Amino acid sequence: xxxxxxxxxxxxxxxxxxxxxxxxxxVVLMSFNDPSTRNVYRFDGFTLDNWLNPCDDPAMCxxxxxxxxIGFLATAVATIIGTMAAFALVRxxxxxxxxxxxxxxLPMAAPEIVMGSSxxxxxxxxxxxxxxxxxxxxxxHVMFCLSFVVVTVRSRLAGMNDTLEQAASDLYATPSxxxxxxxxxxxxxxxxxxxxxxxxxxxxxxxxxxLNSGSDVTFPMYVWGVARVGLPMQVNVVGxxxxxxxxxIVLVGEVNSRRRAKALATR
Amino acid sequence: MADTDxxxxxxxxxxxxxxxxxxALFFVIPFYSLVAASLYExxxxxxxxxEMTYHVGNYVDAVQDYWEPLWHAIAYxxxxxxxxxxxxxxxxxxxxxxxxxxxxxxLVLVIAPFFTSFLxxxxxxxxxxxxxxxxxDTFQFLHLLGDDGRLLGTHFAxxxxxxxxxxxxxxxxxxxxxxxxxxxxxxxxxDLYSNPVVGFFKVTWPLSLPGVVSGTLLTFxxxxxxxxxxxxxxxxxxxxxxxxxxxxxxxAGHPNTAAALSMILMVxxxxxxxxxxxxxxxxxxx
Amino acid sequence: xxxxxxTTDDPAKxxxxxxxxxxxxxxSALSKSYGSFHAVQSLDLDVPKGSFFALLGPSGCxxxxxxxxxxxxxxxxxxxxxxxxxxxxxxxxxxxPVNTVFQNYALFPHLDIYENVAFGLRRRKVGxxxxxxxxxxxxxxxxxxxxxxxxxxxxxxxxxVALARALINEPEVLLLDEPLGALDLKLRRSMQIEIKRIQxxxxxxxxxxxxxxxxxxxxxxxxxxxxxxxxxxxxxPGELYENPRSTFVANFLGQSNLIEGTVTSTAGDVVTVDMxxxxxxxxxxxxxxxxxxxxxxxxxxxxxIGAAGTELDAPGNTVPGGVVTDVSFIGVSTQYxxxxxxxxxxxxxxQNTGRDxxxxxxxxxxxxxxxxxxxxxxxxxxxxxxxxxxV
Numbered sequence: 001x002x003x004x005x006x007x008x009x010x011x012x013x014x015x016x017x018x019x020x021x022x023x024x025x026x027v028v029l030m031s032f033n034d035p036s037t038r039n040v041y042r043f044d045g046f047t048l049d050n051w052l053n054p055c056d057d058p059a060m061c062x063x064x065x066x067x068x069x070i071g072f073l074a075t076a077v078a079t080i081i082g083t084m085a086a087f088a089l090v091r092x093x094x095x096x097x098x099x100x101x102x103x104x105x106l107p108m109a110a111p112e113i114v115m116g117s118s119x120x121x122x123x124x125x126x127x128x129x130x131x132x133x134x135x136x137x138x139x140x141h142v143m144f145c146l147s148f149v150v151v152t153v154r155s156r157l158a159g160m161n162d163t164l165e166q167a168a169s170d171l172y173a174t175p176s177x178x179x180x181x182x183x184x185x186x187x188x189x190x191x192x193x194x195x196x197x198x199x200x201x202x203x204x205x206x207x208x209x210x211l212n213s214g215s216d217v218t219f220p221m222y223v224w225g226v227a228r229v230g231l232p233m234q235v236n237v238v239g240x241x242x243x244x245x246x247x248x249i250v251l252v253g254e255v256n257s258r259r260r261a262k263a264l265a266t267r
Numbered sequence: 268m269a270d271t272d273x274x275x276x277x278x279x280x281x282x283x284x285x286x287x288x289x290x291a292l293f294f295v296i297p298f299y300s301l302v303a304a305s306l307y308e309x310x311x312x313x314x315x316x317x318e319m320t321y322h323v324g325n326y327v328d329a330v331q332d333y334w335e336p337l338w339h340a341i342a343y344x345x346x347x348x349x350x351x352x353x354x355x356x357x358x359x360x361x362x363x364x365x366x367x368x369x370x371x372x373x374l375v376l377v378i379a380p381f382f383t384s385f386l387x388x389x390x391x392x393x394x395x396x397x398x399x400x401x402x403x404d405t406f407q408f409l410h411l412l413g414d415d416g417r418l419l420g421t422h423f424a425x426x427x428x429x430x431x432x433x434x435x436x437x438x439x440x441x442x443x444x445x446x447x448x449x450x451x452x453x454x455x456x457x458d459l460y461s462n463p464v465v466g467f468f469k470v471t472w473p474l475s476l477p478g479v480v481s482g483t484l485l486t487f488x489x490x491x492x493x494x495x496x497x498x499x500x501x502x503x504x505x506x507x508x509x510x511x512x513x514x515x516x517x518x519a520g521h522p523n524t525a526a527a528l529s530m531i532l533m534v535x536x537x538x539x540x541x542x543x544x545x546x547x548x549x550x551x552x553x
Numbered sequence: 554x555x556x557x558x559x560t561t562d563d564p565a566k567x568x569x570x571x572x573x574x575x576x577x578x579x580x581s582a583l584s585k586s587y588g589s590f591h592a593v594q595s596l597d598l599d600v601p602k603g604s605f606f607a608l609l610g611p612s613g614c615x616x617x618x619x620x621x622x623x624x625x626x627x628x629x630x631x632x633x634x635x636x637x638x639x640x641x642x643x644x645x646x647x648x649x650p651v652n653t654v655f656q657n658y659a660l661f662p663h664l665d666i667y668e669n670v671a672f673g674l675r676r677r678k679v680g681x682x683x684x685x686x687x688x689x690x691x692x693x694x695x696x697x698x699x700x701x702x703x704x705x706x707x708x709x710x711x712x713x714v715a716l717a718r719a720l721i722n723e724p725e726v727l728l729l730d731e732p733l734g735a736l737d738l739k740l741r742r743s744m745q746i747e748i749k750r751i752q753x754x755x756x757x758x759x760x761x762x763x764x765x766x767x768x769x770x771x772x773x774x775x776x777x778x779x780x781x782x783x784x785x786x787x788x789x790p791g792e793l794y795e796n797p798r799s800t801f802v803a804n805f806l807g808q809s810n811l812i813e814g815t816v817t818s819t820a821g822d823v824v825t826v827d828m829x830x831x832x833x834x835x836x837x838x839x840x841x842x843x844x845x846x847x848x849x850x851x852x853x854x855x856x857x858i859g860a861a862g863t864e865l866d867a868p869g870n871t872v873p874g875g876v877v878t879d880v881s882f883i884g885v886s887t888q889y890x891x892x893x894x895x896x897x898x899x900x901x902x903x904q905n906t907g908r909d910x911x912x913x914x915x916x917x918x919x920x921x922x923x924x925x926x927x928x929x930x931x932x933x934x935x936x937x938x939x940x941x942x943x944v
Contacts, residue, residue: 009364009365010768016355016358027368058356088278088279089283092275094276103291105292111489112489112492112493122296122300125300139293143293166663169645169654170624170719171652171676172673173676175647178535206495239388242383
């Protein structure tokens with residue numbers, strides 16, 4: 001009893017964590033489901049078929065392909081221009097700096113449905129109603145990923161001591177050598193983290209995409225569409241894979257920093 | 268003093284330009300388009316065009332026709348935010364103060380579930396809360412639910428789905444705030460004759476307030492615009508404003524109504540946020 | 554970015570120009586202001602080539618700003634910096650033959666020790682990197698750590714890497730910005746000796762910025778005491794301690810008793826001062842006042858203490874009528890506070906030679922000191938200047 005009292009907060013916290021994983025267990029479990037009918041969504045029997053034939057419904061894999069292409073492209077663009085902006089905001093003093101900070105903050109505070117419908121209004125007013133599709137989705141994704149990239153890289157940069165750059169300069173490195181040999185390698189983890197975040201935001205977005213996609217179908221839109229008529233179990237395969245891939249990336253980073261910390265402790 | 272000197276020069280503008288351009292073109296200008304669209308004369312169509320008549324009546328009509336989904340969105344979002352705050356605080360506190368060397372691993376676990384698709388996760392809840400699922404069976408056995416009672420399609424399911432999906436937005440800022448609190452302060456409050464409960468409300472809670480404020484905002488704002496949970500876990504009874512805006516902007520063909528509702532939602536949220544921040548006394552947050 | 558100008562115009566080997574004959578570092582009328590705050594005010598300073606020079610002062614006195622201007626990390630508001638005859642005032646930091654050991658070392662965390670040390674050579678495209686780095690790591694006794702990352706080293710080792718990384722470039726001037734500030738006391742003592750040894754071995758000019766007076770006196774041949782943006786006094790450690798020219802130096806370097814007095818006569822090389830009715834003499838060379846009034850200074854360890862009425866060793870300056878108010882037994886010495894008839898409490902440090910008895914609180918005593926140890930400071934200065942800032 002005393003043991004429990006001592007650890008009550010920890011036990012409650014872990015209970016919350018378990019709650020967070022409940023639907024994840026279901027996703028992983030259902031990826032091995034052998035459904036008897038497509039209309040009833042329940043676990044009927046174990047099979048590897050879903051994993052072996054992921055593209056049973058070609059429409060799903062098409063939507064997946066579109067999401068991945070948009071994800072990579074939007075991430076690349078948002079990461080590059082977001083990183084540039086983060087450097088300007090942390091390292092430079094210029095007229096309009098604080099209003100730029102506000103401008104960066106606003107998209108993160110605006111509800112998606114409002115951003116999505118206003119973007120659609122712009123496209124329609126601009127005469128692009130007929131051209132909704134890949135490029136309008138891409139533009140929307142760059143727009144909402146951008147702020148998250150800036151914020152992530154900015155916090156990494158702000159935490160970095162600029163005496164390292166002074167030291168490089170003191171040791172005969174020209175400004176461009178200082179940037180590529182000292183600043184960039186040190187900010188890189190922040191940039192990679194921002195890219196990962198940006199990709200998962202893009203890949204997972206439904207509300208803004210749904211408004212601006214025309215007849216193109218991304219993976220979340222595909223799932224939305226089939227949710228009513230019965231879900232192919234391969235959707236759970238994709239869900240499980242997304243979890244495994246991102247967890248691997250995050251854990252590799254974590255193990256690396258742990259190893260560094262351990263080396264530090266046993267010097 | 269000298270170390271934080273920022274450089275001056277035109278380079279900053281070159282670096283800022285693309286980002287500002289993207290946000291100006293696709294975030295700020297669309298907002299003006301939205302304001303314009305909200306004042307269109309009703310009765311136009313995308314084919315025949317819309318006439319700008321500064322028809323403020325769109326707002327009145329929108330509120331009259333859709334006050335219920337609007338109210339639903341705010342109420343669900345507020346309830347979900349409250350649940351998130353309680354669950355999130357327990358989790359963030361446990362990770363910050365009680366997890367020892369497992370801290371960073373637990374933080375990874377907090378975000379891990381959210382690497383699967385939002386929609387797939389929500390559909391998973393649909394399955395868990397299904398009428399013949401074990402949760403409903405258990406609730407019926409415990410007489411918490413009538414024999415023909417259900418969870419799916421209720422307000423409860425929608426709120427729970429929202430709370431689940433936006434929990435990390437609460438946990439992470441809370442953790443950041445709580446983790447910064449010097450544990451010795453809590454020991455000092457114990458030393459100065461406060462029992463753990465008093466100590467919590469007099470020391471830990473006030474010091475974690477910045478995290479509470481940003482966590483609640485980060486949960487409330489996106490949850491208020493979400494319609495995925497209401498649609499997948501609710502019923503026709505749980506219609507929310509996000510869904511109305513989506514339908515009016517596309518299939519129903521009333522962009523004026525959609526724009527007016529978007530404006531109402533956004534201004535409504537803005538007012539609530541400002542009042543809330545003022546009450547919480549943390550203006551410096553913005 | 555390898556312009557031909559960069560390889561030929563090797564900054565570390567810049568040939569001294571013939572414009573000026575001075576081969577050391579010269580700061581002329583150097584000033585730096587931040588808005589209305591004057592961090593450094595019209596500083597003139599010559600640092601001879603090959604010397605170990607210390608800039609000593611409390612935090613905020615402008616010493617670090619001065620150092621950063623020499624390094625090129627800060628642009629002077631006015632004045633010039635010449636090094637070996639060349640004006641380097643506007644030269645970019647990466648083109649100056651000057652290297653810095655930063656306060657918190659500023660080692661590149663993503664590079665190993667070897668690459669940290671090789672960084673400057675590689676930027677200047679100097680040949681024989683490997684041999685030079687190995688030699689330098691040997692000098693600082695870190696050969697075994699070459700492939701470790703900075704985070705894996707202890708504070709003292711990181712300090713030596715920072716030193717090696719700067720020294721390997723054989724700069725005209727090596728700047729050390731509070732280099733030992735982050736180390737514990739014991740390590741600091743051994744690093745002081747180590748750095749001094751290395752300076753003698755390589756024979757380069759070292760400029761060392763510190764707020765620790767003991768560190769400055771142990772390491773440097775010349776110490777400049779800085780206060781509020783100006784240099785108060787410069788000289789060898791012994792000279793500064795024995796013959797301070799301002800109350801700030803007297804209080805900041807060690808401790809001093811400063812007693813008010815009025816100059817009554819100057820005869821030859823002796824100045825006679827009336828100190829609350831007692832005539833004391835001070836050598837003219839040690840009198841730094843032009844007015845009638847002044848502060849008579851005497852270091853506590855130079856003051857002799859004896860029971861009232863006893864004949865003390867010192868000829869001259871004898872001050873009767875004191876009462877012991879506090880006694881602290883330190884071991885090697887006993888420190889007294891003695892209340893004088895005019896109400897001031899003076900400090901006296903007496904060696905525990907065993908010859909004299911230890912006085913108790915309330916004992917009536919007489920104080921005395923040899924005239925040649927006393928100094929006289931200008932009355933216009935704050936008597937407590939520098940006492941608060943001293944460590």
